[in-house]
Structure formats: C-alpha cells, structure tokens
Amino acid sequence: MSTLFSIRTLFILIIIAVIAVIAFFILPVSVPIIIALITALFLEPLVRLLQARAKLKRNLSVFIVFLLFLTSIGIIGYFLTTKVITEGINLVENAPSYINEVNRVWRDFQSDMNNASEDLPPEFVTEISLQVDKFLYDLRIYLTDLFNIQNVKNIFTNIPNYLVSFLVYLIALFLFLIDMPRLKAGLYSHLKEETAAKVKFMSSRLSYVIFGFFKAQFLVSVIIFFTSLIGLLFIAPEVALLMSFIIWLIDFIPIIGSIVILGPWAIFHFITGDIGLGTQLSILAIVLLVIRRTVEPKVMGSHIGLSPLATLIAMYLGLKLLGILGFIVGPLLLIAFNSAREAGIIKMNFKI
Incomplete structure (x- = not known):
C-alpha cells in the first residue's frame, strides 16, 4: 500500500532526529574530530589512488598522503604567517600617521562646518556637532575595547588550547585514514545485505x-x-596579495562577506579625503558581492546536482535556522535527503 510515510521510514526519521539532538550537544566540543573525519574522507581517494598506482600497502600510502598534507599546511602557514606579521608591523609603524591624517581631516571638516553653518540655525549646528562627537566617542570606545590588552591576553592565553585542538585534529586524521576500511566494514556488518547495498549507494x-x-x-x-587580487593590484598594489587572501577568507561569511573588509577600508579613505580610492574600493566590494550572490547558486547547483533555486532556498533556510554554519549545513542536509531518497531508504511515492 502506498502511504506518505511507512513505519520503517518513520522509524528512520526518528533515529535521525535523535542523532541530530545528540549531535547538537556534542558538535561544539567535537569540532577537531569532525573536521578530521571530513578531511579523511577527502584524502581517502588519494590514499586508494596511491595504493593502486604505486602498489603500496595502505599504511605506507596513508603515511605518504598524511606527510604531503602536513607539508602543504606547513608551507602555506609559514608564508601566510610571515606575510601577516610583516604587514602587521608596517600597520603599527604607520598607525601614528593614519591617526594624524584623520585628525587633520576632522579639523578641516570642523572649519568647513563653521564656515558653512553661519546662515544655519544654531540649534541645528549644535545637534550635528553633538551627533558627530557622539559617533567619534563610540568609535573610540569600540576600538579601545577591541584592541585592549585583555583581548590580546585572551588570544595568547588560548594559544595552548588551539595547539591541543590542532594536535587532536592531526592525530584523529591519521587514525581515521588508517582505520577507514575497518570503520566502513564495521558499519556494514550491522546492516542487512539489502540495507547495506542501499547505504553503500547512498x-x-x-x-x-x-x-x-x-x-x-x-x-x-x-x-x-582573483577578482579581488586584480582589482587591488590597480587600487592598492602594496597590500594586494595580503588583503586578497583576507577577503577570500572573510567572503565565506554569508550575507556580509567581503564588505567587512572593503567597507571600513573605503570609509576610511572617504573620511581622509581620498574620494577616488574610497570609490574604487566601494565598486570592488559591490562587484565581489554581486559575483558571490549570482555565481554561487549556479556553480553549486551544477556540481551537486541541485537546481539553483533549491540550492538558494537550502542556503537561506540553513542560514536563518542555524546561523553561519547553516549556510553549508542546509545544502548538505538537502543532499543527504536526496541521496537517501535515491537509494530507496526514504520513500515518498504518493499522489494527492
């Protein structure tokens, strides 16, 4: 008999719901292990390829792939760290000149305001001055809180925790790679032959x-x-590579993205009187935002087998329900549901 949900399907959905509830409480403290498992799944094809092509044992293949992975992380981390430190030192050295420039622009602005406000009502001029002073005061308090010694102390205090998490990640990754066939065999051993075939397909x-x-x-x-790099090579070539990398990382944040970097950067140049540079940065920010919002659903849909509309809806609902993490989790859940339906684990053959 064709029904909307069979008893077996309902049982599976209940199990999935229970697992989701448990995962909700376990996920926050299991991030290194989960990332290690995901990384192992991505590196597993390389291990199998090396086994097949070089005729090596699995343990040796795992060791070679793991060593190459560590080497890649080390090289990338070294160059990024040295570049960030160099640019950070330059920023600190030039900070006084930036502050002096802002003060100069503010004094010129006050002088222009006084000249332009001679024919304006005194109450209006006073209110404008109060609002500007309040904005500058709030900005100073925010920057002070952001860069105070306590925050810096907290960052350095948490470095041992970060190192422990990274060490756990590396150990878990290596062990997952070693035991991947055994883990799969153990999972399939608890399933019936028909169910195992469906799970393998899924x-x-x-x-x-x-x-x-x-x-x-x-x-x-x-x-x-590359869009940000090409744009910044014309706009600010001295920091083009570093800022392009930072924009590339920040752009993964849904809705906000590169605006977090390019917005304040453009505003700073508008305030200091460099209208041309501020305008160029604003245009670059808009271009990057348009590219991500238009290209992403199409590229995602073509590579994961979902329509751009379904991909966009999954991203939006995931973002609203789970926050930034839901931007990725939403499409993944939709993919998992479609895969389970294609494998016959979830059946929805009904007509109204």
Missing part, C-alpha cells in the same frame, strides 16, 4: 555530491580571490 552518492559541494565552494572562492 554513501558513494553522498561522497560524490559533498565533494562537488566543496569543489563548487572552492571554485567560487577562486573567482573571488
């Missing part, structure tokens, strides 16, 4: 689609990176 389909999902994210991020 996992292979899910792996393919998830790989396509992150591949799509990477392709979009590459477009964002």
Whole structure:
C-alpha cells in the first residue's frame, strides 16, 4: 500500500532526529574530530589512488598522503604567517600617521562646518556637532575595547588550547585514514545485505555530491580571490596579495562577506579625503558581492546536482535556522535527503 510515510521510514526519521539532538550537544566540543573525519574522507581517494598506482600497502600510502598534507599546511602557514606579521608591523609603524591624517581631516571638516553653518540655525549646528562627537566617542570606545590588552591576553592565553585542538585534529586524521576500511566494514556488518547495498549507494552518492559541494565552494572562492587580487593590484598594489587572501577568507561569511573588509577600508579613505580610492574600493566590494550572490547558486547547483533555486532556498533556510554554519549545513542536509531518497531508504511515492 502506498502511504506518505511507512513505519520503517518513520522509524528512520526518528533515529535521525535523535542523532541530530545528540549531535547538537556534542558538535561544539567535537569540532577537531569532525573536521578530521571530513578531511579523511577527502584524502581517502588519494590514499586508494596511491595504493593502486604505486602498489603500496595502505599504511605506507596513508603515511605518504598524511606527510604531503602536513607539508602543504606547513608551507602555506609559514608564508601566510610571515606575510601577516610583516604587514602587521608596517600597520603599527604607520598607525601614528593614519591617526594624524584623520585628525587633520576632522579639523578641516570642523572649519568647513563653521564656515558653512553661519546662515544655519544654531540649534541645528549644535545637534550635528553633538551627533558627530557622539559617533567619534563610540568609535573610540569600540576600538579601545577591541584592541585592549585583555583581548590580546585572551588570544595568547588560548594559544595552548588551539595547539591541543590542532594536535587532536592531526592525530584523529591519521587514525581515521588508517582505520577507514575497518570503520566502513564495521558499519556494514550491522546492516542487512539489502540495507547495506542501499547505504553503500547512498554513501558513494553522498561522497560524490559533498565533494562537488566543496569543489563548487572552492571554485567560487577562486573567482573571488582573483577578482579581488586584480582589482587591488590597480587600487592598492602594496597590500594586494595580503588583503586578497583576507577577503577570500572573510567572503565565506554569508550575507556580509567581503564588505567587512572593503567597507571600513573605503570609509576610511572617504573620511581622509581620498574620494577616488574610497570609490574604487566601494565598486570592488559591490562587484565581489554581486559575483558571490549570482555565481554561487549556479556553480553549486551544477556540481551537486541541485537546481539553483533549491540550492538558494537550502542556503537561506540553513542560514536563518542555524546561523553561519547553516549556510553549508542546509545544502548538505538537502543532499543527504536526496541521496537517501535515491537509494530507496526514504520513500515518498504518493499522489494527492
């Protein structure tokens, strides 16, 4: 008999709901292990490829892939760290000149305001001055709180925790790579032959689609990176590479994205009187925002097998329900549901 949800499907949905509730409480403290598992799933094809092509044992293949992964992280981390430190030192050295420039512009602005307000009502001029002073005071308090010694102290205090989490991540990644076949065999041993076949189909389909999902994210991020790099090479070539990388990272934040970097940067140049540079940065910010909001759903849809509309809806609902994490979790849940439906685990054959 065709029904909307069979008893078996309802049982599976209940199990998924229970797992989701448990995961809600476990996920925050299991991030390094979860990331290690995801990384292991991505590196698993490389391990199998090395086994097949070089005729190596799995343990040796895992060791080589893991070593290459560590080397890549080390090289990227070294160059990024040295570049950030160099640019940070330059920023600190030039900070007094930036402050003096802002003070000069503010004095000129006050002088122009006094000259232009001679024919204006005194109450209006007073209110404008009060609002500007209040804004500058709030900005100073915010910057003071942001860069106070306590925040810097907290960052350095948490460095051991970050190192421990990173060490746990690396160990878990290596162990996941070693035990991946055993973990899969243990999972399938608890399933019936028919169910195991469906789960294998679903996992292979899910792996393919998830790989396509992150591949799509990477392709979009590459477009964002090179667009920002080309733009900044004309606008601010001395910091083009560093700022392009920072924009590339920040742009993963939904809705906000590169505006967080380019917005304040443009406002600073508007305040200091460099209207041309501020306008160029504003245009670049708009271009990057348009690229992400238009290209992303299409690229994601083509690589994960979802229509641009379904991808956009999944991203939006995930963002509203789960925050920034939901921007990625939303499409992944939709992918998992479609994969389970294609595998026959979830059946929805009904007509109204």
